[in-house]
Amino acid sequence: MTVVIPTLTAGSALVECLAALVRQTRRDFEVVVVDNSGKHLAREAEADRFGASILEPEDNIGFGAAVNMGFRESHAPFLATLNDDATAHPGWLAALLAAAESQPDAGMFASQVRLASDGRLDSAGMRICGDGSSKQRGHLEPPEQFGTPAEVLCPSGSAALYRRAMLEEIGLFDEDFFLYCEDTDLGLRARWAGWKCQYAPEAVVDHEYSNTAGRASPLKAYYVERNRLYVLAKNFPAGLLLRAPFLTLARYFWHLVSILDDRGSAAQFRRERHGWLELGFIIARAHCTALFRARRLWKKRREVRAKARITPREFRDLIERHWITPREVAAL
Numbered sequence: 485m486t487v488v489i490p491t492l493t494a495g496s497a498l499v500e501c502l503a504a505l506v507r508q509t510r511r512d513f514e515v516v517v518v519d520n521s522g523k524h525l526a527r528e529a530e531a532d533r534f535g536a537s538i539l540e541p542e543d544n545i546g547f548g549a550a551v552n553m554g555f556r557e558s559h560a561p562f563l564a565t566l567n568d569d570a571t572a573h574p575g576w577l578a579a580l581l582a583a584a585e586s587q588p589d590a591g592m593f594a595s596q597v598r599l600a601s602d603g604r605l606d607s608a609g610m611r612i613c614g615d616g617s618s619k620q621r622g623h624l625e626p627p628e629q630f631g632t633p634a635e636v637l638c639p640s641g642s643a644a645l646y647r648r649a650m651l652e653e654i655g656l657f658d659e660d661f662f663l664y665c666e667d668t669d670l671g672l673r674a675r676w677a678g679w680k681c682q683y684a685p686e687a688v689v690d691h692e693y694s695n696t697a698g699r700a701s702p703l704k705a706y707y708v709e710r711n712r713l714y715v716l717a718k719n720f721p722a723g724l725l726l727r728a729p730f731l732t733l734a735r736y737f738w739h740l741v742s743i744l745d746d747r748g749s750a751a752q753f754r755r756e757r758h759g760w761l762e763l764g765f766i767i768a769r770a771h772c773t774a775l776f777r778a779r780r781l782w783k784k785r786r787e788v789r790a791k792a793r794i795t796p797r798e799f800r801d802l803i804e805r806h807w808i809t810p811r812e813v814a815a816l
Contacts, residue, residue, distance in 0.1 A: 485513040485561070485581065485645075488554030489536075490547050491568040494525035497692060498568040502534035505566075510578045513564070516557060518550035547641065548657030548666040555656060563651065565667075567642040569692040571600065579687035580645040583633070591650030591679035592671060594639030595687040598627055605629075606691050607643075609636025609683045610668060611808040614724060615731040616716035617708075618668040619808050619816050627688075636683045637806035638671020643689040646670075650679050654791060658714070658784070660777070664704065665711035672719040675802055678793035700752035702766060710770035717774065717781040718788055721796035724803065731810050738814035748815050 487505060491498050498517070505515055515536040519526035526538045539553055555563050562584060566572065580593045587593075594609040597620075607620035608630040620640055622630045639645075641657075644667065654673045657666045671681060716728055742748035746755075753763065774781070794802075 485510075485564060485577065486554065486558035487513055487515045487564040487566055487577075488518060488551050488558075489515065489566050489568050490518045490520055490550035490554075491526055492520045492544060494519060494521055494529045494531065494568070498526065498529055498531060500571050501566065501568050502531055502536055504571045504573075506534055507574050508572065508577050509574050510581060513577060514558070514560070516554040517568075518554050520544040520546070520550055546659065546662035547664075548661055549659040551641075552656040552659065555651065561648050563646045563648060565641050565644050565646070566689070567691060569600075570597070570643050571690045572643070573688040573690075576643070576687045576689055579684045583682045583684040583687070584645060584647065587680070587682045589680055590635075590682040591647040591674050592639050592681040593645040593687070594636050594681060594683040595643040595645075595689050596627060596630065596683075596685045597640060597643050597689050597691050599624075600690040600692050603627070607640040608685070609634075609681065610638050610640055610671065611806050612637060612668065612672075612803060613731060613735065613808050613810055613813050614803070615728045615735055615810065616712035616714075616720065617735065617808075617810075617813045618665060618712070618715070619813055621806075623816055627685075630683075631685045633685060634683045636681050637802070638668060638674070638681050639683075641667030641670075642691055643687070645687075647679075650674055650677075653677060654679075655787075658718075660780075661711050661714060662707065663711075664707040665715055669711075669715050669718060672715065673788050673791075676719065676788055676792045676794060676799060700749045700756060700758075702753075702758060702762060705753060705763070706766045706770055709767055710773050713770065713774035714777075714781060717778070718785050720803075721799055723796070724800060735810035735813055738811045742814045750814065 517531045517536045518539045597607040605622040608622040612618045739750040
């Protein structure tokens with residue numbers, strides 16, 4: 485198995501992340517750190533003293549491309565992704581591999597990701613809204629409420645395991661996403677191809693939520709808004725696409741309500757002194773970029789359908805089983 489850790493800052497969090505991997509109960513794995521800093525920061529942090537290999541692209545190539553680079557250097561049957569600000573409990577890899585060995589029809593495995601700040605749940609898999617927005621299952625809930633193994637839509641890429649056979653069939657992370665939602669896109673493409681996702685609650689990781697880009701920064705807002713449009717265009721059947729604009733408007737409405745109630749990511753965006761004009765510009769820019777890339781997205785959509793093993797109706801039923809409402813999205 486190969487564990488790939490993309491890093492941009494390669495600071496003390498990366499050192500803690502690597503030290504935790506040394507304490508894993510399973511030892512049959514390799515670690516690859518992909519240093520996106522362009523400044524050899526991972527080498528300065530001496531990441532190799534933990535036994536990690538270091539790959540150094542010339543520029544910041546984004547999360548998905550970094551993971552892809554690590555995958556291409558590997559020949560292992562499983563690929564694990566881990567954020568550099570995530571600290572794995574000793575049994576993390578053992579629990580993920582146990583799930584993989586018991587579920588041969590599953591190609592993705594989700595960890596129980598907890599918030600390092602207070603121990604509440606960050607992610608127990610992912611849920612999805614009809615406008616393409618995705619959110620963590622169980623976010624901010626007590627971990628004890630999600631202590632049972634279950635089939636989920638797809639894992640959060642902050643701490644996940646992927647089967648090589650699945651990746652070789654459907655392709656790797658879409659590097660056009662650069663940052664955010666690439667795990668949702670990969671998960672939906674895998675679902676179209678008939679692969680399942682299993683949640684392993686004993687695979688526990690502590691995570692500093694949005695430590696790199698910020699919980700509600702303009703950078704994150706832009707990529708999340710743009711990339712949920714990419715997810716829609718590539719993966720949603722026509723019937724769901726027709727509903728998406730109305731659900732988008734509903735989500736915008738509930739974001740406005742959440743700002744007035746001073747809760748959720750939109751309220752956090754305003755608390756960080758970002759104005760309405762800036763928010764409107766981010767939304768407009770995201771839509772313009774998606775429209776500009778419409779032809780490219782249409783080509784990718786056809787590639788997804790060419791590998792499909794389920795019908796659009798079955799995919800719609802799958803989405804509805806793992807649904808999150810616009811109101812719930814806005815509240816997180």
